[in-house]
Amino acid sequence: MVYAFLIHTLRAPQAQDMGLCRVLYSCVFGAENSPDDPRPHGAERDRLLRKEQILAVARQVESMCRLQQQASGRTPMDLQPQSSDEPVPLHEAPVGAFRLAAGDPFQEVRTVVWLGVLSLGFALVLDAHENLLLAEGTLRLLVRLLLDHLRLLTPSANLLLRADRIEGILARFLPHGQLLFLNDQFVQGLEKEFSAAWPR
Amino acid sequence: MTPRLLNSCASLCLGRIQDEELQKFCSRVVKLLQKEELGPDAVDALQRLFLIVSATKYKRKLEKTCVDLLQTTLCAPKCPEQLQLLCTAILRERSPSDDLNLSCDHVQNSRQLSLVASVLLAQGDKKEEVRSVGQRAFRVLESRQPEGPSLRHLLPVVSKVTHLAPHTLHEDQTNLLSKRLVDWLRYASVQQGVPHTSGGFFSAPRARQPGPVTEVDGAVATDFFTVLSTGQHFTEDQWLNVQAFSMLRAWLLHSSPRGPSSPDTDDKSELEGSTLSVLSATSTASHLLPPQERLREKAFEYCQRLIEQSTRRALRKGDSDLQKACLVEAVLLLDVLCRQDPSFLYRTLSCLKALHARLCGDPARVRALLPIAQFFLNHGEAAAVDSEAILQHLFTRIPCELFHSPMLAFEFVCFCRDSLPVFGRNLDILRRSFPNLFKLLAWNSPALTSEFVALLPSLVDSATAVEMLHTLLDLPCLTAALDLQLRNPSCLEASRDPQFQGLLQHLLRATASGTTERLAPLHQLLQPLASLTRVVQCAEAVPTLLQAFFSAVTQFADGALSNQLALLLLERSDSLYQVPQYEAHVHRVLSSQFLVLCARHPSLVVELAKELLEFVGSVSSVHSREAMLTAVVWAVGEYLSVSWDRRCTVEQINRFFEVLEALLFEVTQSRPSATLPKCPPRVITVLMTTLTKLASRSQDLIPRVSLFLSKMRSLAQNPAPSSDRCGEDAGAVCTRAAELLTLLKMPSVAQFVLTPSAEVSEPRYHRDTNTALPLALRTVSRLVEKEAGLLLG
Numbered sequence: 001m002v003y004a005f006l007i008h009t010l011r012a013p014q015a016q017d018m019g020l021c022r023v024l025y026s027c028v029f030g031a032e033n034s035p036d037d038p039r040p041h042g043a044e045r046d047r048l049l050r051k052e053q054i055l056a057v058a059r060q061v062e063s064m065c066r067l068q069q070q071a072s073g074r075t076p077m078d079l080q081p082q083s084s085d086e087p088v089p090l091h092e093a094p095v096g097a098f099r100l101a102a103g104d105p106f107q108e109v110r111t112v113v114w115l116g117v118l119s120l121g122f123a124l125v126l127d128a129h130e131n132l133l134l135a136e137g138t139l140r141l142l143v144r145l146l147l148d149h150l151r152l153l154t155p156s157a158n159l160l161l162r163a164d165r166i167e168g169i170l171a172r173f174l175p176h177g178q179l180l181f182l183n184d185q186f187v188q189g190l191e192k193e194f195s196a197a198w199p200r
Numbered sequence: 201m202t203p204r205l206l207n208s209c210a211s212l213c214l215g216r217i218q219d220e221e222l223q224k225f226c227s228r229v230v231k232l233l234q235k236e237e238l239g240p241d242a243v244d245a246l247q248r249l250f251l252i253v254s255a256t257k258y259k260r261k262l263e264k265t266c267v268d269l270l271q272t273t274l275c276a277p278k279c280p281e282q283l284q285l286l287c288t289a290i291l292r293e294r295s296p297s298d299d300l301n302l303s304c305d306h307v308q309n310s311r312q313l314s315l316v317a318s319v320l321l322a323q324g325d326k327k328e329e330v331r332s333v334g335q336r337a338f339r340v341l342e343s344r345q346p347e348g349p350s351l352r353h354l355l356p357v358v359s360k361v362t363h364l365a366p367h368t369l370h371e372d373q374t375n376l377l378s379k380r381l382v383d384w385l386r387y388a389s390v391q392q393g394v395p396h397t398s399g400g401f402f403s404a405p406r407a408r409q410p411g412p413v414t415e416v417d418g419a420v421a422t423d424f425f426t427v428l429s430t431g432q433h434f435t436e437d438q439w440l441n442v443q444a445f446s447m448l449r450a451w452l453l454h455s456s457p458r459g460p461s462s463p464d465t466d467d468k469s470e471l472e473g474s475t476l477s478v479l480s481a482t483s484t485a486s487h488l489l490p491p492q493e494r495l496r497e498k499a500f501e502y503c504q505r506l507i508e509q510s511t512r513r514a515l516r517k518g519d520s521d522l523q524k525a526c527l528v529e530a531v532l533l534l535d536v537l538c539r540q541d542p543s544f545l546y547r548t549l550s551c552l553k554a555l556h557a558r559l560c561g562d563p564a565r566v567r568a569l570l571p572i573a574q575f576f577l578n579h580g581e582a583a584a585v586d587s588e589a590i591l592q593h594l595f596t597r598i599p600c601e602l603f604h605s606p607m608l609a610f611e612f613v614c615f616c617r618d619s620l621p622v623f624g625r626n627l628d629i630l631r632r633s634f635p636n637l638f639k640l641l642a643w644n645s646p647a648l649t650s651e652f653v654a655l656l657p658s659l660v661d662s663a664t665a666v667e668m669l670h671t672l673l674d675l676p677c678l679t680a681a682l683d684l685q686l687r688n689p690s691c692l693e694a695s696r697d698p699q700f701q702g703l704l705q706h707l708l709r710a711t712a713s714g715t716t717e718r719l720a721p722l723h724q725l726l727q728p729l730a731s732l733t734r735v736v737q738c739a740e741a742v743p744t745l746l747q748a749f750f751s752a753v754t755q756f757a758d759g760a761l762s763n764q765l766a767l768l769l770l771e772r773s774d775s776l777y778q779v780p781q782y783e784a785h786v787h788r789v790l791s792s793q794f795l796v797l798c799a800r801h802p803s804l805v806v807e808l809a810k811e812l813l814e815f816v817g818s819v820s821s822v823h824s825r826e827a828m829l830t831a832v833v834w835a836v837g838e839y840l841s842v843s844w845d846r847r848c849t850v851e852q853i854n855r856f857f858e859v860l861e862a863l864l865f866e867v868t869q870s871r872p873s874a875t876l877p878k879c880p881p882r883v884i885t886v887l888m889t890t891l892t893k894l895a896s897r898s899q900d901l902i903p904r905v906s907l908f909l910s911k912m913r914s915l916a917q918n919p920a921p922s923s924d925r926c927g928e929d930a931g932a933v934c935t936r937a938a939e940l941l942t943l944l945k946m947p948s949v950a951q952f953v954l955t956p957s958a959e960v961s962e963p964r965y966h967r968d969t970n971t972a973l974p975l976a977l978r979t980v981s982r983l984v985e986k987e988a989g990l991l992l993g
Contacts, residue, residue: 001359030360031323033364043297046296047257047295047297048259052257063646067646067737068606071734071737073733097607098650131532132567132610134528163250163254163286164247164285167285175353175356176317176318176321178443180442181427181526181529183428183522184430186442
């Protein structure tokens with residue numbers, strides 16, 4: 001199952017420093033069991049820890065994406081479509097995976113699958129031993145849906161204020177972090193249902 | 201959307217909102233939510249509130265009325281989905297939270313239960329939220345009729361709860377769900393659904409049927425419904441079929457009564473297992489089985505059907521991708537089933553062998569080979585099947601051809617790591633394939649370095665250590681060669697130069713050859729590629745890998761292997777692929793590891809005396825291999841003595857002395873120039889110290905070294921005008937020379953200080969006032985000072 005899904009900023013590989021990596025949206029499905037720490041944890045402290053963990057993942061994804069882009073000699077502009085109506089060629093977007101050891105930053109071993117599109121990074125934090133083919137497919141699907149329904153690539157888009165749409169997509173395509181085996185027709189049907197509930 | 205724009209959007213929205221402003225905003229939200237009609241104003245306000253709450257990692261204080269109202273809105277029966285989702289999101293974003301008093305006890309609507317659950321499950325289970333959510337979900341499940349559109353919201357909740365807290369369910373609850381899963385998996389409708397008139401997604405299965413479901417290649421479905429069955433519209437139970445399969449593997453693992461993956465039959469001996477497998481090959485009367493076993497039986501049938509369905513040629517790309525994911529899942533499921541009930545093994549083996557043969561010829565499906573290999577590793581022993589052929593194929597073919605795919609490379613390496621406990625006799629295949637595995641690493645170093653650091657201890661053994669060290673040092677060169685091969689696949693045949701061909705072939709070999717080749721000509725030929733980003737990234741990873749390699753090797757290396765490795769370090773230190781900064785970093789690691797080898801096998805210095813003499817004799821080493829030279833000289837000073845190896849002769853000590861003295865003379869007398877920069881003071885001091893140590897063991901040398909040291913001291917105190925020796929460096933040299941001269945005035949003390957016996961490492965040695973070193977040194981200093989005073993006065 002998926003432990004968390006996040007969207008964050010991706011700075012261009014050549015940029016020296018244009019601010020920090022920011023998590024734009026994150027959704028944690030369930031929670032890690034509290035560690036066997038005898039000290040009482042304030043709820044606030046737990047929340048802070050969770051936010052920091054997600055940020056750590058975002059930073060690592062950004063770093064991996066940048067390294068991969070630099071190594072393959074690509075620039076983020078390679079993915080820019082000719083017009084904003086054309087779909088972004090997602091099959092060419094950089095994608096990768098890495099493992100996080102237990103304790104660093106999550107209690108348990110977890111795997112991260114990520115995908116980068118222009119200046120946005122998308123990542124799924126998975127439990128160990130998940131079906132990575134399914135996870136990769138699900139991530140691509142989520143990104144495609146988010147790009148389409150939130151029009152993320154148009155200049156006036158503002159994903160920060162449209163969390164309800166993101167939640168709507170997640171509730172249908174990744175309910176409670178459950179990866180679903182959806183064939184094309186199922187996806188179409190669900191998408192129609194979503195569009196009906198959320199007219200653009 | 202550029203990052204700058206995103207950032208400014210964020211600050212616009214947040215407006216650096218202060219606490220009082222936030223309070224005012226909360227009151228506004230409360231007013232909007234209390235209205236009869238919840239309109240776009242409310243949506244807008246909640247969207248902003250979500251942003252405020254989620255944008256900071258610190259807690260924002262919200263008014264209690266506001267929080268309570270969010271909770272009630274969420275649970276309100278007629279609330280539109282958009283608002284419900286926003287309330288859920290805000291409450292979840294604040295979790296874990298002490299001011300939450302949400303409960304799932306009275307929620308009947310399963311969609312709302314799902315939303316409430318997502319908030320409760322995020323609390324961290326301090327108040328047994330997971331258990332209460334799970335129990336509530338099951339109560340709804342039990343009370344529901346089989347038809348009805350809302351069960352689809354429940355299954356993911358159940359799946360999550362089982363995952364988070366596997367043992368909160370009672371046996372009858374587990375049995376109930378297992379029974380329902382059987383129904384959904386095996387007996388879903390094979391007719392397509394009808395479009396709902398109101399534009400919704402579901403239909404009652406009893407309505408007019410528009411035709412049977414189809415396979416992904418368009419043919420009419422030949423058997424029961426699965427995730428690879430398609431149609432224009434779907435029925436509720438078909439939807440549940442999809443969800444049931446999606447959660448099946450986790451459910452089987454976590455709902456097993458005696459723990460996650462233990463078989464729930466008592467001690468089956470292998471013989472019993474095979475007898476039973478013959479019986480269960482004819483799977484009749486399955487409805488008489490208990491629920492868990494029946495579920496396994498149906499799961500098995502589902503997997504077989506998926507494997508058959510994956511042979512079809514899908515019309516759409518999305519379905520083709522799904523086929524691959526289904527293949528992987530089917531194999532993973534079969535693995536779980538066989539672990540839980542060995543009687544499945546007989547039927548599974550033939551099925552998987554056929555699948556493996558089919559996939560070998562299909563490059564698009566290569567990722568499915570990994571779980572198959574995993575299966576044979578897990579169950580090969582029990583089934584008396586030789587998994588060697590499968591592993592050979594996996595290790596020799598796949599990495600060569602597909603090293604450039606980051607996901608495959610990652611999965612492959614994870615497979616190696618995770619399967620280490622079950623490799624057994626086949627561990628040899630893994631070890632011999634290290635050249636191929638290193639291709640994955642060379643191409644994808646940022647993502648895979650930490651995985652390889654964990655994997656290295658199991659990869660290296662005494663037979664492959666030397667070859668592996670060479671390969672590690674040549675890793676960036678391998679990256680360059682792979683780049684060349686990828687861009688120009690025929691470069692191997694096209695080149696006229698047989699030497700180049702031979703070396704390239706060696707570098708790109710698939711398995712350990714047992715030989716080593718000097719790749720220096722290849723380094724030169726590939727020099728233009730040394731500045732490629734990918735090569736540089738690989739070069740940056742090598743020092744870490746070397747450290748991991750040596751920590752593993754030093755655990756088992758005997759004297760002979762240590763000698764080989766030490767020589768290798770010396771030889772390779774000036775034969776590295778010239779990537780910017782690579783040499784400097786590698787030298788640092790190699791020099792410290794050389795010392796580690798010497799510390800573990802001090803006789804190394806005596807046994808390799810000839811080679812070490814040669815090494816320290818060349819002046820060029822001073823500048824090109826300073827770190828290595830320093831380490832070697834220091835090691836000679838430490839370990840070239842009878843106390844470490846009885847075979848050490850006076851002649852050896854004298855020979856080393858002469859060579860080192862000559863070296864020191866050359867580096868201090870020669871003028872620094874453009875080609876020969878100034879000699880680093882560390883080299884000078886270590887040479888002086890080693891010379892002194894040697895002299896303390898062969899005391900005829902003491903006058904010579906004392907003379908030399910005095911010269912050094914005066915040189916340092918009065919530097920020649922042309923030398924640019926700076927004050928600090930000169931001071932260090934001067935101080936060291938003085939210390940050593942002082943020591944040499946009392947030869948037996950010098951010997952004691954500079955050639956301590958092995959007992960020095962015992963604490964007693966230092967506590968006992970008769971043997972303590974600091975005491976001895978102080979004594980010497982006072983005596984010498986007194987002597988000097990006498991001389992002067």
